[in-house]
Amino acid sequence: MYVDVQSASSDSLPYFTSPSHSSLTLELIPFVLCTWRCRSNKIVPQTYRSIIDDVIASVKVDFEEYGMEEEVLMNLQAKWEARLLETKVADFARAPGSSESPEPEGEGGSPSQADATGAVSSPAGPSVSQGLALPPLTGLALPGRATANGDDVRVKAEPGEDPMRIRGGASGERKPYIPTDGERRPEPNAAGLLPGDEVIDSDLDDSDDELRDDAEGGDDDADVDIVFCVYDKVQRVKNKWKTVFKDGMIHINGRDYLFSKCNGEFEW
Amino acid sequence: MSAGQSYYEFYRGSSIGTALTDALDELITQGDIPPQLAMRVLQQFDKSLTECLQKGVKNKTTVKGHLATYRLCDDVWTFVVKDPQFKMEGTGAGSELVTAPKVKIVACKSGDAPEGKKSGGKSADF
Numbered sequence: 001m002y003v004d005v006q007s008a009s010s011d012s013l014p015y016f017t018s019p020s021h022s023s024l025t026l027e028l029i030p031f032v033l034c035t036w037r038c039r040s041n042k043i044v045p046q047t048y049r050s051i052i053d054d055v056i057a058s059v060k061v062d063f064e065e066y067g068m069e070e071e072v073l074m075n076l077q078a079k080w081e082a083r084l085l086e087t088k089v090a091d092f093a094r095a096p097g098s099s100e101s102p103e104p105e106g107e108g109g110s111p112s113q114a115d116a117t118g119a120v121s122s123p124a125g126p127s128v129s130q131g132l133a134l135p136p137l138t139g140l141a142l143p144g145r146a147t148a149n150g151d152d153v154r155v156k157a158e159p160g161e162d163p164m165r166i167r168g169g170a171s172g173e174r175k176p177y178i179p180t181d182g183e184r185r186p187e188p189n190a191a192g193l194l195p196g197d198e199v200i201d202s203d204l205d206d207s208d209d210e211l212r213d214d215a216e217g218g219d220d221d222a223d224v225d226i227v228f229c230v231y232d233k234v235q236r237v238k239n240k241w242k243t244v245f246k247d248g249m250i251h252i253n254g255r256d257y258l259f260s261k262c263n264g265e266f267e268w
Numbered sequence: 269m270s271a272g273q274s275y276y277e278f279y280r281g282s283s284i285g286t287a288l289t290d291a292l293d294e295l296i297t298q299g300d301i302p303p304q305l306a307m308r309v310l311q312q313f314d315k316s317l318t319e320c321l322q323k324g325v326k327n328k329t330t331v332k333g334h335l336a337t338y339r340l341c342d343d344v345w346t347f348v349v350k351d352p353q354f355k356m357e358g359t360g361a362g363s364e365l366v367t368a369p370k371v372k373i374v375a376c377k378s379g380d381a382p383e384g385k386k387s388g389g390k391s392a393d394f
Contacts (some may be wrong), residue, residue, distance in 0.1 A: 041356075041364075047324050048284050054316035055288075055309065062308045072300050076309070079291035089283045225371040228279050230378040231345055241335055243347075246378055247321040248329070249282045250354065252368050256283050257356055258321065259329035264373070266335035266349055 044090035044256050052080060089256035225252045229262065241266040275314035276381040278374060288313055330355045336370070343382070347373040 056077050063073045085092050229248030235241070243264035250257040279285055292306040333352035339345070354366040 043325060043327060047320055050324055051284060051313070051316050051320045054320065055312050058312045058316065059305075059309050062305060062312075066302060066305050068301065068305070072295070075300070076291055076295055079294060080288050083287035083290050084284055087283045087287060225368045226281075227371060227373040227375075228282050229373065229375050230276070231375040232378050234340075234345055234375075241338070241347075243345075243375075245373070245375055247318070247325070249279060249284075249321070250329070250371075251283055252354065252366055252371060255366075257327075257329070257354070257366070258325045259327050259356070260321070260325045262329040262331055264331045264347075264349075266333055266347070268335040268338070 041090050041255055041257055043258055045092050047258055048084060048090070048092075052077065052084075088254065089251065223251070223254050227251070227262075229259075236268075239268040241268060273315075274381045275311075275318045276376050277310070277314050278376060279314065279317050280310060282317075284317070285313065328357045330357075331371075331373075333371075343377040345373070345375040347375070349373060 056073060060070075060073060063070070227245075227248055227250045229245040232244040232246055234243045241264070243266075245262040245264060246260065248259045248262055250259065280289060289310070292301070292309060295301045296303055296306055331349070331352050331354050333349040335347060336350045337346075337348040339347075349371050350369070352368055352371045355363050356366060357363040
């Protein structure tokens with residue numbers, strides 16, 4: 001199924017993933033890059049690739065209805081992908097590495113300056129992974145790419161972090177027993193509201209130790225370890241919990257992982 | 269997927285979701301697209317992401333850890349797990365162990381997102 005996706009993508013977007021490169025690099029990478037993240041994390045690029053392609057293809061009609069030029073749609077796709085690349089949640093780089101260099105894609109310029117400071121102060125976790133991911137690439141890629149990477153942490157940190165913090169904060173501390181608040185809260189954010197709004201909200205986190213704890217963790221990492229998924233079953237016997245999760249997106253240690261099914265066993 | 273199905277929006281908080289919302293935000297700010305169109309894109313994202321996860325991902329994972337807090341509100345479970353150990357089973361060889369000090373798991377009820385209608389969420393595969 002994703003073969004189609006990949007070939008389709010290579011037409012429109014040479015720099016994100018191209019079949020020829022990925023097949024080549026897939027063999028080389030294990031030597032150069034990590035061995036620790038090549039496995040389950042590997043499906044992330046292709047899955048994200050297919051999501052992006054599907055979204056872009058599907059909203060094309062809507063863009064036309066709104067009288068948008070096709071360029072605007074392409075621009076959206078380029079920006080989306082650029083931001084995703086910046087997150088470094090997976091080895092997007094390995095496929096695009098060689099083909100990406102010709103296309104710094106607008107994005108690189110402005111944010112990269114801002115990052116100069118941001119990159120330095122960027123948290124250890126992500127920067128370490130960058131360190132690993134980058135060296136093999138920089139040989140191939142432009143300097144522009146390196147800066148783009150540096151800045152990602154910064155750029156990502158604020159928008160990424162706030163919704164998470166809200167999620168935890170709002171649901172618990174504001175009205176512990178009114179979940180809707182916590183649940184809906186992230187959506188407006190996701191819909192593109194300003195991070196500034198959330199920063200104000202985050203003051204409220206102070207009222208709850210546990211949640212503040214959460215928020216602090218987020219600060220340190222510039223990244224909250226979080227899993228988005230649906231549940232099939234949640235069972236408890238005494239203090240033992242067993243859960244069956246499905247269709248999950250794990251974001252942990254600055255990396256993304258996907259699962260179709262996840263069994264959880266916890267002790268309370 | 270039936271046409272009338274509704275999809276969860278909470279995946280928008282993921283990496284790919286925030287990347288999209290940031291991009292849309294930028295375009296709106298520049299005046300390139302109207303906000304309504306951005307909303308439409310996000311709705312499509314909800315749908316595409318759900319379908320791609322369901323169809324394109326086969327990996328299985330297990331997670332163990334100490335449950336620090338649990339919460340069920342409006343059919344949404346939230347778990348905070350200390351010292352979680354994720355065992356990510358790869359498509360090919362072996363599995364990968366990933367640990368962290370703490371992870372939050374946000375889980376909506378499986379099946380159709382109950383948007384508007386209250387109990388539409390129960391799925392056949394329950």
